[in-house]
Amino acid sequence: MISRFNAELATAAATAAVGAVTVFGALEYGIGWDMAGPEPGAFPFYIGIMVMLASGATAVKTVANRPVLASREFLDRHRLGRIGVFFGLMTGFVVLSMLIGLYVATVVYVTAAVWWQGGYKxxxxxxxxxxxxxxxxxxLEKGFQVPLLKGPLEAAFGIY
Amino acid sequence: MENIPSLIYGFGVAVSGYHIGLMIIGVLLGILVGVLPGLGAPNGVSLLLPLTFSMDPVAAIILLTSMYWGALFGGSTTSILFNIPGEPSSVATTFDGYPLAHKGQPTQALSFAFLSAGFGALVGVIVITLLSGWVARFALKFSSPEFFAVYLLAFCSFVGLGGSSPFKSMVSIGFGFSFAAVGMDSVSGSLRLTYGFDELLGGISFLVAVIGLFGLGELIMTIEEGFELKGIRARISVRDVLKTVVAMPRYWVALLRSAAVGCWMGITPGGPTAASFMSYGLAKRFSKNRDKLGTGEPEGIISPETADHSAGTCAMLPMIALGVPGSATAAVMMGGLMIWGLNPGPMLFVERPDFVWGLIASMYLGNVVAVVLVLATVPLFASILRIPFAIIGPIIVVTCFIGAYTVGNKGFDLSLALAFGVIGYVFKKLDYPIAPLVLAMVIGDKAEDAFRQSMIMSGGNLSIFWSNGLVATLTGGALILAFWPLITAGISRVATVIRGASDREVA
Incomplete structure (x- = not known):
């Protein structure tokens, strides 16, 4: 469904974009020389340039290898569905955790994942x-005294 | 030979009931994360690290290194019994380990693996004991340009010797440096690359990155494959273990060759994974049993396992002596050292000899404890793997996220871990190396500082990296390593041309 060729090219574009964002961010802080030596943006600027160039080289290599890579599969529909559900549940867990705390989100997430994806009762x-x-x-709370993110439900029970 | 008294002093620091207890806990937790899919040494250590913030550094490093040894052993267990490498570095162990176990000799297969691993680790620790003081004393001569050249050498060896595409290694390294640059700039104090997000002011924690890249990324991979375990039941019989112990010396050539490969790859940051593959490859070329490799030949277990563990152990040498970690896990531990307020590098030997020598002494003990414990608990941990992945998977996911939260008590880190999970999955599928990214994140600030200091010293002239014999050697070595694939290709081309010419003369 998705070929290795497309996946490689899309990833190279994405990594190049990260490089560009780094370069853009670095320019804000100056890439030249001031009283105290190189300005704060100089090092990230050249790193960003390196990422862009390396991404470009990967893209060129990918295009040169197109016949081989286009026939190789990266993900089929079946696998995409599996990781889609898995990733969706994980994203749900993160969103829930921020809203109602990690403990309640853990209960909800594990229940849902074992039930829906695992096929258990x-x-x-x-x-x-x-x-x-x-x-x-x-x-964590009792053994190591490390408090986790809690929400309204714990507060209602008086657990902090 | 002033190392021996130091080592005895180290044993005095390391041997206590509390520390041995931590070793046992660490090894058991390590075997657990090594056995479980999606949890390996780097992110197992990352998950445990936040819990050590308030501990004494010596106790904390003993706990973390013991976990590392345990994870290396756990990874081999799943390779042999389930044909599924629990760790990338135990992939090569599946080639002969699983066939031998499949032939009805799981005890021998496991014992060969654990004993040769123990041997490899022991050689590694001896190398560290003998060399670390010397390397650190040598490195005391370093100033900023030399340090930057050493960092450069480490990254160039990833580019040239890493095995994956050099451009992909460069992207990975660049990502690590970019992420490390986010937040407060340690020289000027200004905030960089935050793009208006308040959450990024404190920077991106490498621990969150490791948990996402190695933990969540690996889990997505596992789900995609559709996880099914067909394990071999293992019951460890003491007689079979003893029989294997007696058989071990027969393989002394393989043991020594693999330990040498492992030590080399551990000190130069090739890492345990590359070491185990290289060692298996050498066995395939030079062993007199090479035709039987792949069918359950003990030498095919001994070679990768010895190299894996000696590399894993030796990776600690450049970390403590130079401040350049030799593997992803060593990088995480080095980050831990900095969080505990220690300064990895040559000065550590002067400032905290109790820490350095306590750590080295604990490596001897920890590996003995690990070999004994792993033999005793294999049936128990193998049964954990029989819990269906549909149940254990979500619990591992939760563990990873909770670990990411405990790093800085920030909800935002949960989203970051998720994003790193996606990066980890895509990178792994497309053969982008992840270890250099982690390394760059951990030593990013130090490398940048070294670079900027050098520039200030020279007034912006890059020739400072050639200004004396030492730094020129390091920089030159780095460039040679970076272009190694091109150089070897060039040499072989020249060789064929010469051979072609001489053939023609003969004709």
Whole structure:
């Protein structure tokens, strides 16, 4: 579905863009020479240039190798679907964590992932989720005194 | 030979009930992350590091290095029993380890792996003991241009010897330096590359990057492959272990050759993965059993395992003596040293001899503890792998994100880890090397400082990198390494031309 050729080219374009963003950001701080030596932007500027040149070289090599790379597959529909679901769930976990805290998000995420992607019964998922959250609570908050991000639910129960 | 008293002093620092307890915990956690898919040595250490912020540095480094040894052993376990490398550096172990286990000799396969790994690590520690003081004393002569040349040498060896496309290595290195530059500039104090995001003012933590790149990236890979484990049941019988111990000396050539390869690749930052492949390749070319390699030949297990562990151990030498880590995991640990307020490099030997020699002494002990523990617990950890990935996967995901949060207690780091996960997945699929990115992130500021100091010293003239014999040798070596593929191609072309010419003369 996605060929290696397209994936290589898209990645090279993306890395070149990161290089360009670095160069652009570095220009803001000066790339020349001032009283104290090289200005703060100088080093990132040349690094950004190097990334752009190397990305360009990768793109050229990719185009030169087009017949071979175009026939090689990077991802098929089936695999794309699998990682799509996995990635979607992870993104959901991150968003939920910011809103309602890491513990509750852990319960929700593990339950959903084990149930939907794993194909287990929902109560098995919930059991995994609750035990994972409890495990982290005991180890981190009690064992190492490292507090995690908490939300309104913990506050309602008086856990800080 | 002033190293021996130092080492004895180090044992005095390292040997205590508390430290041995930490070693056991570290090794067990290490085997666990080595066995579990998606968790390896670099990000296992990254996950544990935030919990050591308040610990004494000696205790903390013992915990982290023990975890590293455990992870290396755990990675070999899955290679042999499941044909799935738990670590990139144990890929070569699958070539003969799994066939031997499949033939009904899992105990022998595992014992060969662990014993040769232990041997490799021991050689590595001896090399460190003998050389580290000397290297550090030598490096005390370094000033900024020399340090920058050493960093350059490290990165050039990735470009020239890394095995993947040199341009992709350069992109990876450039990414690392760019990420390292975000936030406060340590020389001028101004804020750079934040693009108006307040969250970026504090910079991007390399720990979050490692957790995303190695942990989440690896998990996405695993999900894509559709994870299914077909393991071989392992029950360790003491008699089989002893039989293997007796058989080991027969393979002394392979052991020594592989240890030498490992030490070389560990000190020059080639890393354990390259070392294990190179060692297997050498066995394939020079071993008298070379025809049997790939079918479950002990030499095919011994070669990569010895090299893997001696490289992993030797990677610590340039880290403590020069401040240039030899592998991704060593890079993470070096970042840890800086967080604990230590200054990796030659001055460490002067300022904190207790730390340096305690660490070196703990490596001897830690590896013995690791070999014993891993033999004792293999059946237990193999059974963990029988838990379906559909259940263990989401729990590993949560572990990674919680680890990323504990680095700086910032919600924003969760999104960063996710983004690094995508980068890690794409880079891995397209053969961009990830270790140089991590290395560049950890030593980015130091390399930039060294460069800027050099420029200030010379008034902006690049010729300072050629100004004396030492720095010129380092810079020259770096350039040779960077263009190594071109040089070897050139040599072989010249050789064919000469051979062609002489053939014609004969005809």
């Amino acid at each position: 929902p109560w098995i998922g919930a059991a995994c989720g609750v035990s994972a959250a409890l495990f982290f609570y005991v180890v």
